[in-house]
Amino acid sequence: MPDPNRRDFLKDTTLGLAGAAALSATATTARAAAASDRMVVGVIGPGGMGTAHLKQLVANPDVQVAYVCDPDAERLDKAAKLVESAAGTMPKAVKDLRHVLDDKSVDAVFVATPDHWHAPATILACDAGKHVYVEKPCSHNIREGRLMVEAARRNNRVVQVGTQSRSSEHVVRAMQLLRDGAIGDILAAKVWNSQRRRNIGHAAPSDPPATLDYDLWTGPAPMRPYQTNLLPGIWRWWFDFGCGDMGNDGVHNIDIAGWGLGLDTHPSSIAALGGKYFFDDDQQFPDTQYVVFEYPGNGQVGHKKQFVFEQRTWSPYTQEGYENGNAFYGTKGVLILGHTVGWKLFGERDKLVDSMTGKPDLPAHHQNFFDCIRSGARPAADVEVGHRAAALCHLGNIATRLGRVIHFDPVKEQIVDDPQAAPLAGRTYRDGHWAVPKGA
Ligand SMILES: NC(=O)c1ccc[n+]([C@@H]2O[C@H](COP(=O)([O-])OP(=O)(O)OC[C@H]3O[C@@H](n4cnc5c(N)ncnc54)[C@H](O)[C@@H]3O)[C@@H](O)[C@H]2O)c1
Incomplete structure (x- = not known):
């Protein structure tokens, strides 16, 4: 039988005063215990996806949103009001993430900034003792991904990446079937991304919006003049801040490809062609792209695997x-x-054998994160898994940009025999910026 709702229970006129007092004392103790057990979190970057996290978090009775953090005063204000109206208390609203990280009472942070901030914020947060839920793609470049894994491990922190399909029942079920041999040996896969995007036009440098601290928004990326087609959300299509649509929506299915193929390493060869075939605008990433990733395994027939990404x-x-x-x-x-x-x-002769419907399950992915903080287990989209998926996007974009096959040492995580491609595994930072990851 479900527990009686406390408010309804107190309304019951058959309950004597002493009984009500005793019940009230018990409820207070239980509430205090529950409150002390609540996860105290900060949401860093409550923009589009950050707001989706915020809505989920304020509805979770086991969570207290203590901070919202954004260099855009308008978004910050909106986020703080959202928390106040849902939870009844105003969170601290700060524009610099260091204030969140300095507060010892914060258990975990959700990082939903543009991609160029993911690794710097995650590394700083882990070093400050916070658990981190970071949006996908977890890194802006391959080197940053490795540094994130190292930061999580040296601080023994849970780092969950925002590829929520890892916690979605229908995807988990499909992956189980693949592992159980439902379609035999899987040697090849395909991933496609055909979300339609819009033309972002051509723009000239202009003043940033008065509500935005553009210097903080740019952070450790090289400072470049603001222009109107960087925001909102369009930073995705710029090399300095985003990872193109391969790293944006492609990464969800790229992650699933690695999962279904049973891969626990990076590819050794990446071939790609593509570019801007459709949009005449300022976007820097390809709108049309074909990438082939090859995994040699032990080199024997039956061990080699490949997958193709098309966009x-x-x-x-x-x-x-x-x-x-x-x-x-x-x-x-x-x-x-x-x-x-x-x-x-589908089985032999394209016979439909089984099917399932389902949607990405964000609440389940949050729950998995919090459960792992409590248990110490590795989360469903652990940072190492997220790093491998993001690295595929970076490698695919590098090979497409250069228009040739690149070779990768999956252990050293270096592009080999190609002095032009090798530095693209990392990035150039703003000189001396406080958020530049150590070792980058
Ligand atoms: N998991 C998913 O399904 C999913 C869906 C959409 C977006 N995303 C990811 O979420 C991230 C954000 O995407 P978006 O569309 O919400 O972008 P957005 O531009 O709408 O939001 C980013 C927010 O971060 C803020 N920000 C920038 N620098 C910051 C800093 N130093 N500290 C705090 N806040 C900072 C911006 O001002 C903005 O409000 C991206 O990495 C994107 O890939 C994930």
Whole structure:
């Protein structure tokens, strides 16, 4: 039988005063115990996705949102009001994330900034003793991803990456079927991203909005003049701040590809072609892109694996009915998955054998994060897993930018025999900025 709701219970006129007092004392003690057990969190970057996290967090009785943090005063104000109206208390609203990290009472931070801040914020947070939920792609470049893993491990912190499909029941089920051999040996896979994007135009440098601390927003990235087609959210399509649509929406399915293929390493060869075939605007990343990743395994037949990523951000065609999808090709069948929709499993002669529908489960991914903080277990999208998925996006973008095959040492995490490509595994930072990760 469910516990009686306390408020309804007190309304019961058959309950004597002594009984009510005793009940009230018990409830107070229980509330105090629950309050002390609540996770105290800060949300860093309550923009589009950060607000989605915030809405989820304020609805969670086991969480107290103590801070919101954003260099944009308008967004900061909106976020603080959202918390106040949902939770009844005003969080501290700060524009510099160091204030959140300095507060010892904060257990965990959610980092939903633009990509160029993900690794710097995560590393600083881990070193300040915080657990971190960081949005995907977890890094802006390959070197930063490795430094994030090291920061999580040296501080023994839980770092969950925002690829929420890792906690979504239908995707977990599909991956289990693949592991159980439902389509035989899987040697190849395909990932596609065909979300339609818009033209961001051409813009000239101008003053940033009065509400935005643009210097703080730029952070450790090189300072460049503000222009109107950097915001809102369009920073994604700029090399200094984002990772293109491969790192933006592609990364969800790229992560699933590695999971379904059972990969626990990086690829050794990456071949790519692509560029801007459609948009005549300031976007720097390709709108059309084909990348092949090859994993040699032990070199024997049956051990080599590959997957192909294809992207067209302008075409209305949704492949297999999914605008973002995965296909896993096995010796006995194929599994086609759209992580926001569901999946279908076909056996020999394309016979439909099984299917399931489902959506990305953000609450479950939050819950997994909090459970792991309490238990000390590795989360579903642990930072090492997130680093491997993000590295694929970075490698694919580098190979596309250079228009040739690049070779990668998966152990040293270095691009080999290519002096032009090798530095692109890292980035150039603003000289002397406080958030530049050590060792980058
Ligand atoms: N998991 C998902 O399904 C999903 C969906 C959408 C976006 N995302 C990810 O979320 C992140 C944010 O995307 P968005 O669309 O919400 O972008 P956005 O630009 O709307 O929001 C980013 C916010 O971060 C703030 N910010 C910038 N620098 C900051 C700093 N130093 N400290 C604190 N705040 C800072 C910005 O002012 C802005 O309010 C991206 O990495 C994106 O890939 C994930």
